[in-house]
Amino acid sequence: MNQNILLVQPKFPIPSKSLNHKDFLPIPLLKIASYHKTLNNTLHLIHGKVNVDFEPDLIYITSLFTYWQQEFWDTVNYYRTLFVDTPINVGGIYVSLFFENSEFQKKCAELNVNAIKGTVEDFEKSAPDYGLIDVDYQIIHASRGCKRHCPFCGVWKIEPDFIPKESIKDEIVKNKLVFYDNNLLANPFIEEILKELVDLKVNGRNVYSESQSGFDGRLLTLKIAKLLKKAKFIIPRIAWDGPYKDWKKIKKQINVLCKAGYKSKEISIFMIYNSDYSFEEMESKRKKCFEFGVQIADCRNRPLTQEFDNYNGNIEQTPNDYYINKEKSWTDIKVKQFRKNVRRQNICIRNNHKFHSSKLERKRIPKSDYSKIISLPKDEIKKKLPDAWWPDIDC
Ligand code: SF4
Structure with a gap:
């Protein structure tokens, strides 16, 4: 009927x-x-x-x-x-x-x-009907669930079994893929799946991919990183959920991606803030990323039980408006300051700039002037550009 x-x-x-x-x-x-x-x-x-x-x-x-x-x-x-x-x-x-x-x-x-x-x-066995929406990309899952049980994550509660696929090539209909896997690299068939993508064409054109979640860096080998590059994965992201002291491990993972052919500024580090680590520790992690020359994909923590979120970056707010982790001494000012710092730092990384200023961001300063300005002492730069901000200096 x-x-x-x-x-x-x-x-x-x-x-x-x-x-x-x-x-x-x-x-x-x-x-x-x-x-x-x-x-x-x-x-x-x-x-x-x-x-x-x-x-x-x-x-x-x-x-x-x-x-x-x-x-x-x-x-x-x-x-x-x-x-x-x-x-x-x-x-x-x-x-x-x-x-x-x-x-x-x-x-x-x-x-x-x-x-x-x-x-x-x-429903899971059915391919999404893209005829109902107007997008030029395709969402794909090469697995459901995740083998790990990170306490702040809801994946293992919603999808308790880790179910990997052996192949995805028959599902691909578009030239841009967005993998929604929670832990793509945990799939035991990941090498076979990436090999399927290497020479794949749709409508005679290459297929490019990205992963919505960060890669689990602990599973990132040079072999996998090279396959990701060959499979045309763009903007690779690694998760840095742990403390600042893990920086050597993160550096190693970034190096693996760079050895596979990615430029450091193409790489992003996923970071959750307003969470288990204080503003000061998150700032140390942020500055380390600047030193590594990688961008940050920041995510403001909201607990899995949080029932509202009226965050507004432009006004002063309280915990009645959105979740602020007071246990780790986060405040509204610190939450907004960290977000602002990450934003400005990412702009510096993308443009190879040593400092940020709104005029620089809006390209109101010609490249030749930037070269002259950058050679000046910092207080001189501040006189010319009062909002100048250096990612590696405490504010
Ligand atoms: S590895 Fe990622 S997806 Fe898996 S439980 Fe941890 S946070 Fe969630």
Whole structure:
């Protein structure tokens, strides 16, 4: 029987230009769409609360981070009010992490929605239906889950089994791939998978890849790094979750990538801040990255149980607005200062500049003038550019 299936991605607080950003694509909904197409159903993918002009037979609503649950529940409420009797299935990250929470289950019962925890085999077997969205890249999973159990991570709670694939080449339909694997290099078939990508062409053109998560540097050998380069993996990222004293290990991992042919400024180091290490220790890690000549992909920590996040980088805020790790002496000022420092440092790395200033960033200073300015003593530079900031000096 032909049924109308409504797939809903709530309107999360992301800029509208990022709606189809590779970090926010509703892949589970696209897989559900593929599955329902095999049953001859008609699919409608919508974003946010829309006054749809048909009566759906079944509704799926996805969730994302726990701190965006308000947007999720607003959306569920909206469609429940609009379609009082239509079955509604809800799933995704927040739903899976809060599945056992009694308050969560109570809300589901009140709104008469069916919560789905983790992945569903029938959906997982279906390739995402890219016909429903307009993107030039493809999300791919060469594995699900992760073998490690890092305490701050929800992956092993949502996907407790590590399930690697032996091959992915038959799934590839686009020239840009974004791997959503949580720990791509932990796949025992990673060499075979990378070899599949080396000479792969789609529509007669090369295929380029990137990994959304950082590579687990402990698994990064020179052989793998060379294969990543040959497989045309761009902007490789390594995670530095541990303390400053691990810097020698990180340096080794960066060296492996450089030996494989990557330039240091193409490499990023994933770092979580407002977390287990103080602002001062994070600053030491940041400066070490400047010394290594690599960029930083910084991630502000929000615990897995966090229920809101109203962070605004432009105003003064308190823990009532967003999570601030007071145990490690983080404050609103320190959180914003670290973010600002990382941003300015990354600009210096990308442009081979020794210091940052907004005029330099906006290219208001010709290259020839920069060469002259940089030879001046720092206090002279400060006179010319009062906001000049050096990544390797304490502010
Ligand atoms: S290695 Fe990464 S994905 Fe795996 S548990 Fe740790 S943080 Fe999560």
